[in-house]
Amino acid sequence: MPWLQLKAHVPPEQAELLEELLLEEGATAIGLQDAHDDPVFEPERGTTPLWQDTVVTGLYDDLEGIDAMLARIEAAWSEQVPDEPCPSIDYELLADRDWEREWMKDFTPLRMGERLWIVPSWHEPPESDAVNLILDPGLAFGTGTHPTTALCLKWLDGLAVSGQLASQSVLDIGCGSGILAIAALKLGAAHADGTDIDPQALQASRENAERNQIDETALTLCYPEQLAKSRYPIVTANILAGPLIELASTIAGHVAPGGRIALSGILANQADDVMQAYQQEGLSMDTPVMQEGWVRLTGQRIA
Ligand SMILES: C[S@@+](CC[C@H](N)C(=O)[O-])C[C@H]1O[C@@H](n2cnc3c(N)ncnc32)[C@H](O)[C@@H]1O
Structure with a gap:
């Protein structure tokens, strides 16, 4: 079964809200990755460090209604942060095997x-x-x-x-x-x-x-x-x-x-x-x- 993946590059302060909106649309999995593969670090307590260019991805098994989904995300974004434009969200279809490879490569001990x-x-x-x-x-x-x-x-x-x-x-x-x-x-x-x-x-x-x-x-x-x-x-x-x-x-x-x-x-x-x-x-x-x-x-x- 193919999967639909939504993907956006955002600065750290926008990652949390975008993650929340992708989850609200029923994402099966959410990913937060450094666009430039900076090494993982232990954040200090009470801080919310994320990479300067964070790639947020959401994975969906429902391939229908992509335009409506993007419109809902944009509307929810404008409601919560009217002063900042919604990040541009790309989407692609991942074949099953691509999806397995996608997450396996990022999962190490x-x-x-x-x-x-x-x-x-x-x-x-x-x-x-x-x-x-x-x-x-x-x-x-x-x-x-x-x-x-x-x-x-x-x-x-x-x-x-x-x-x-x-x-x-x-x-x-x-x-x-x-x-x-x-x-x-x-x-x-x-x-x-x-x-x-x-x-x-x-x-x-x-x-x-x-x-x-x-x-x-x-x-x-x-x-x-x-x-x-x-x-x-x-x-x-x-x-x-x-x-x-x-x-x-x-x-x-x-x-x-x-x-x-x-x-x-x-x-x-x-x-x-x-x-x-x-x-x-x-x-x-x-x-x-x-x-x-x-x-x-x-x-x-x-x-
Ligand atoms: C964020 S995952 C957590 C999985 C794992 N426990 C972990 O810590 O990585 C949440 C899981 O809760 C399940 N879930 C959602 N609502 C639930 C509910 N009301 N009762 C039981 N499980 C629920 C979902 O199907 C999903 O597998």
């Missing part, structure tokens, strides 16, 4: 925190004695290259280092490729439940669990409506701000007394609303952590 490495299945682990998560995301979201995923992986790694993950049960809402649930298991959790509304995500999670020799009984995957109303000591949810707010009562309801939660997929200007929604559900929220314009919120249900 990534270190997350102190102990964890995310290693594409076609690479050798750079540190054989590290906690290596071997990953092939298929068509599901979650390679670790996106800041929303990286923020959650670093949180899980931190919990493992401080001994708070060992032998615990984890719930991962919106598991995508399974990256967070599998990382939690590899970092010492005893059991993980992963849910997703997308059957391709559940399939990719299953395959990645096998790839990482995860015991079949350690990971349960299901659609959200099939999940029992259990409470967990550790919960992750990397879905967008809208669903995080809409589902606040359900998601927070899964956090056990004393349990911890990480919420991701939140843009800087949405963080206050998400935080408020979870405080109203009885969670005590920590100071937000930001990476490349994306915010991770963490909190705890006081025992």
